[in-house]
Amino acid sequence: MTTAISVKNLGKQYRIGAAQGKFRYNMFRDVIVDTLMMPVRVFQALRGTGLRGTSGTSTIWALNDVSFDLEEGRVLGIVGRNGAGKSTLLKILSRVTEPTKGTVSVRGRVGSLLEVGTGFHPELTGRENIYMNGAILGMKRAEIDNKFDEMVDFSEVGQFIDTPVKRYSSGMYLRLAFAVAAHLEPEILVVDEVLAVGDAEFQRKCLGKMGDVARQGRTVLFVSHNMSAILRLTQEAIVLKKGQLIKRAPTQEAVDFYLSSGQAETGERLWSAEDIPAAAAPFKPIALRLKDKTGKVVDTVRSIESVTLEWEYQLDAPLTGLRVGLYLSTMRGEYIFTAFDTDDAKQYEQFGARKAGRYISRCVIPADFFNEGRYSLGVNASSFGVRRYFMDENALSFNVDVTGAPGTQWPEMRQGPVRPRLDWKIEKID
Amino acid sequence: MAKSIELARQPETIFIKPSTGLAALNLRDLWTYRELVYFMIWRDIKVRYKQTMLGAAWAVIQPVLTMLVFNFIFNGGIAKVQTDSNIPYPIFAYTALLPWGLFTSALNNASRSLTSNQNMVTKIYFPRLVLPLASVLGGLVDFAIASVILVGLMIYYRVTPNLVSLWTLPFFLLLSVITALGVALWLSAINVQYRDVNYVLPFLTQFWLFITPVAYSAKVISDKWQLVYSLNPMAGVVNGFRWALLGANTGPSLQMWVSVGISALFLVSGLFYFRNMEKTFADTI
Numbered sequence: 001m002t003t004a005i006s007v008k009n010l011g012k013q014y015r016i017g018a019a020q021g022k023f024r025y026n027m028f029r030d031v032i033v034d035t036l037m038m039p040v041r042v043f044q045a046l047r048g049t050g051l052r053g054t055s056g057t058s059t060i061w062a063l064n065d066v067s068f069d070l071e072e073g074r075v076l077g078i079v080g081r082n083g084a085g086k087s088t089l090l091k092i093l094s095r096v097t098e099p100t101k102g103t104v105s106v107r108g109r110v111g112s113l114l115e116v117g118t119g120f121h122p123e124l125t126g127r128e129n130i131y132m133n134g135a136i137l138g139m140k141r142a143e144i145d146n147k148f149d150e151m152v153d154f155s156e157v158g159q160f161i162d163t164p165v166k167r168y169s170s171g172m173y174l175r176l177a178f179a180v181a182a183h184l185e186p187e188i189l190v191v192d193e194v195l196a197v198g199d200a201e202f203q204r205k206c207l208g209k210m211g212d213v214a215r216q217g218r219t220v221l222f223v224s225h226n227m228s229a230i231l232r233l234t235q236e237a238i239v240l241k242k243g244q245l246i247k248r249a250p251t252q253e254a255v256d257f258y259l260s261s262g263q264a265e266t267g268e269r270l271w272s273a274e275d276i277p278a279a280a281a282p283f284k285p286i287a288l289r290l291k292d293k294t295g296k297v298v299d300t301v302r303s304i305e306s307v308t309l310e311w312e313y314q315l316d317a318p319l320t321g322l323r324v325g326l327y328l329s330t331m332r333g334e335y336i337f338t339a340f341d342t343d344d345a346k347q348y349e350q351f352g353a354r355k356a357g358r359y360i361s362r363c364v365i366p367a368d369f370f371n372e373g374r375y376s377l378g379v380n381a382s383s384f385g386v387r388r389y390f391m392d393e394n395a396l397s398f399n400v401d402v403t404g405a406p407g408t409q410w411p412e413m414r415q416g417p418v419r420p421r422l423d424w425k426i427e428k429i430d
Numbered sequence: 431m432a433k434s435i436e437l438a439r440q441p442e443t444i445f446i447k448p449s450t451g452l453a454a455l456n457l458r459d460l461w462t463y464r465e466l467v468y469f470m471i472w473r474d475i476k477v478r479y480k481q482t483m484l485g486a487a488w489a490v491i492q493p494v495l496t497m498l499v500f501n502f503i504f505n506g507g508i509a510k511v512q513t514d515s516n517i518p519y520p521i522f523a524y525t526a527l528l529p530w531g532l533f534t535s536a537l538n539n540a541s542r543s544l545t546s547n548q549n550m551v552t553k554i555y556f557p558r559l560v561l562p563l564a565s566v567l568g569g570l571v572d573f574a575i576a577s578v579i580l581v582g583l584m585i586y587y588r589v590t591p592n593l594v595s596l597w598t599l600p601f602f603l604l605l606s607v608i609t610a611l612g613v614a615l616w617l618s619a620i621n622v623q624y625r626d627v628n629y630v631l632p633f634l635t636q637f638w639l640f641i642t643p644v645a646y647s648a649k650v651i652s653d654k655w656q657l658v659y660s661l662n663p664m665a666g667v668v669n670g671f672r673w674a675l676l677g678a679n680t681g682p683s684l685q686m687w688v689s690v691g692i693s694a695l696f697l698v699s700g701l702f703y704f705r706n707m708e709k710t711f712a713d714t715i
Contacts, residue, residue: 095555098709104446118553119547136550136556137554138466
């Protein structure tokens with residue numbers, strides 16, 4: 001067996017101070033002040049006493065000392081929370097960005113289904129875009145000529161192949177783009193499902209393609225939050241946590257490990273200063289808690305009881321138009337709902353503008369809502385159309401126990417993420 | 431079938447590691463991606479005049495209108511500028527406007543080439559040099575279209591090209607491409623981090639036009655300033671064009687070689703700067 005990928009002591013450092021300077025505008029006033037201060041900053045920069053040094057340019061290691069080897073023809077799953085370094089690892093492997101330290105050797109062409117449609121130009125026809133996109137992905141012209149008919153068949157756009165793609169429906173556009181990427185036939189395929197575009201149908205196509213590639217004996221790296229997909233498609237997985245590789249094991253073992261340790265298991269998520277990007281200021285998340293009806297912080301809730309979700313946070317400066325909210329999704333990554341504390345017009349009138357200080361936004365999810373299983377809570381604090389201060393789509397996860405819920409007298413799995421107690425009426429009409 | 435392709439393409443092992451010191455230029459990589467350069471040029475040209483009423487005529491209209499304005503102002507209308515060797519002013523101006531147009535459109539397109547192809551830069555690996563290079567080379571098509579007018583002008587004014595020096599024209603064309611590429615590499619790489627380039631560029635090209643003998647003859651510069659003047663590589667390009675086509679001025683002199691040297695300096699420094707910044711493009715763009 002030859003080694004397809006060999007990663008040694010890989011590290012990637014990002015500077016977060018630089019981004020802070022760029023994205024800290026949140027009000028027009030700031031922009032004006034910033035512009036007026038420009039000559040001063042240029043002068044200071046020239047003298048070498050720039051604000052940048054004093055305001056603390058901090059760095060983070062998005063990947064730190066990661067090493068692993070992967071043999072040809074294996075399918076490796078990569079799991080970890082958001083910000084654990086999964087995407088950074090894939091970016092380095094596909095040579096989009098350079099590591100800060102360490103080395104990687106990759107045998108063969110690396111293709112990724114992320115590249116779908118990159119370089120597509122709306123004014124060009126389908127045919128022209130196939131050639132353009134193929135060239136960008138590193139295909140030779142002869143190679144594209146060879147596979148052209150196959151790609152057109154696969155994309156099902158047939159008669160529209162000489163129409164500019166700006167006239168395509170979004171579905172046609174994606175199918176065509178995917179057709180090119182799918183025919184690249186790389187030795188190593190990288191799939192980052194987290195960032196994959198498109199609808200469920202499209203994602204399923206991606207996964208189908210991945211399965212084909214794996215069966216052909218190619219090497220696949222698969223990133224997903226969808227544990228069942230990871231279990232189904234990979235034999236082995238690595239777990240990343242804060243840029244470090246903390247586990248490599250057969251998939252079942254790695255997923256169990258991840259679910260039981262990587263995720264906050266306590267029913268409470270606390271944010272320390274280093275977890276909060278500088279760009280979030282003046283918003284500062286403190287804690288997200290899951291409480292049962294007696295007010296106790298729990299990591300397993302009962303479906304037949306109501307659950308209280310509370311997010312505690314601090315505002316270092318007054319904010320206007322603020323909304324603080326939650327995403328609820330299944331571990332497979334399907335959203336169940338998104339809700340904000342100022343969704344109600346009256347609430348918004350009262351709390352849209354908030355003074356600096358410490359707050360708790362709390363809501364109650366009624367009893368008889370969840371089905372059995374594991375759920376993920378994400379958080380978001382933003383001003384609509386202005387700025388997103390903070391977001392973590394996977395801040396906390398928890399289990400639901402369905403004992404006593406409707407239908408539990410039958411020992412079977414019920415499909416779907418919700419398990420409502422519906423008001424059934426049964427009539428005999430004859 | 432699939433098997434034979436497989437065998438034909440032995441996988442190559444790529445080593446990824448942090449580049450240290452001055453990044454190697456790695457022009458071999460660029461050669462591997464030559465087809466992409468071709469496709470990018472082709473895409474730019476295909477798209478450039480889409481949904482415009484006049485289409486490719488714009489490649490002609492811009493230099494011709496500039497020439498007419500110059501002609502009105504500098505050829506007796508307001509002021510009288512002495513041309514070299516009594517060449518009719520329209521031809522005199524137009525021979526300079528051709529390389530000048532190539533230069534400015536190259537700067538405009540290339541400086542934005544990385545930022546406007548952001549999704550390519552952040553998603554796929556390819557030598558980033560492809561983007562500014564294709565933008566600069568794409569300008570050659572407009573240059574060729576606009577050149578047709580020059581032929582017409584020369585027939586109209588019965589000016590015969592200088593056959594002795596005409597063969598050097600490709601060299602000066604190459605020089606203008608090198609100059610444009612050198613400056614464009616600097617601007618495009620800086621633009622990734624500081625979008626100020628977009629605001630600086632109009633001033634830069636306007637200012638540069640004043641110090642380049644487009645509307646006037648380089649002979650109006652007094653002798654003691656000639657050498658300083660030739661530090662502007664575009665002065666060498668424009669003088670070279672006039673000399674190659676019309677036999678105007680004296681031809682390659684010390685000043686010309688200074689211009690060539692500066693162009694080469696722009697290109698080499700631009701290449702190294704670009705290569706060195708390249709590794710941060712995906713993170714900072």
